[in-house]
Every structure is written in C-alpha cells, then in structure tokens.
Amino acid sequence: MRRRYRMNRGPREYQGRITGRPYSVEEGWSEEWNWYNVDFDGFLSDECLLLEAKGDYDQFFSRSTNKPFRWFKGFSKITREIEVRAMVIHANPPTKLKYYFQTPLTMSYFRTTLAENGIPFVVTG
Numbered sequence: 001m002r003r004r005y006r007m008n009r010g011p012r013e014y015q016g017r018i019t020g021r022p023y024s025v026e027e028g029w030s031e032e033w034n035w036y037n038v039d040f041d042g043f044l045s046d047e048c049l050l051l052e053a054k055g056d057y058d059q060f061f062s063r064s065t066n067k068p069f070r071w072f073k074g075f076s077k078i079t080r081e082i083e084v085r086a087m088v089i090h091a092n093p094p095t096k097l098k099y100y101f102q103t104p105l106t107m108s109y110f111r112t113t114l115a116e117n118g119i120p121f122v123v124t125g
Helices: 009-019 074-090 104-116
Strands: 029-031 033-035 038-040 042-044 049-054 096-101 121-123
Touching: 009 029, 009 042, 009 049, 033 042, 038 049, 038 074, 049 074, 049 104, 074 096, 074 104, 096 104, 104 121
Parallel strands: 049 096, 096 121
Antiparallel strands: 033 038, 042 049
C-alpha cells in the first residue's frame, strides 16, 4: 500500500533501493507492506523477511557529541516501532525482520534496542 511520509529524496530512494518497492519522490509516497496492522518498508516472500530501511538519520545528531539533537523527537518513535514490530515478528514464526541503516551513527544508536528485541541489522551506506 502507498504511504505518504515526509521524507527527503535520499532516504526515499534508499528505502526503494533496499526494499525493491515502488516509490515516487515527486508525489511523496513509498509502497509499503502492512501486516497485522503494522507497516513495514518491504517484504521478501522467498525469505519470509520483512524489511525496514532507515536513511540519512545521522543529520539529527550533533557532530560534536554524537548524540541526538534535543529538538528531534523521531528516535523515540522509532524505538517504539522496533518494539512493536519485534512483538509481531516473534509471535508469528517463521517470519523475520531486518533493519537496514544508511548511516553508521544511527545504527549505533539503535543497536542495543534492536539486539534486546532480537532483530538483526546492517549498515549498507
């Protein structure tokens, strides 16, 4: 299903490249996968693998401290999404989920939450 999220060109293209799903930068939508009323960026049926792609979130970190800017509230939302997605995945084997990060700082920020929830991740740049 098509979802409209406020997203810059780079992250939208990254999501499309990782998931292989259609998108339109000009029209501002990405095709996503909805399963058990939870949105996922994509799905590889052969592997029963749901995908999440996080692109260019390093812009929301201070370069001097490597900590998120206080004004940016998106990381708490992503943390909750990781927890919800993990519950859905673990309750429905053999389904799996993998997070793809375009940038290393964002991956590093979420690595503990992902590990605690049993979700693999990778930086693909």
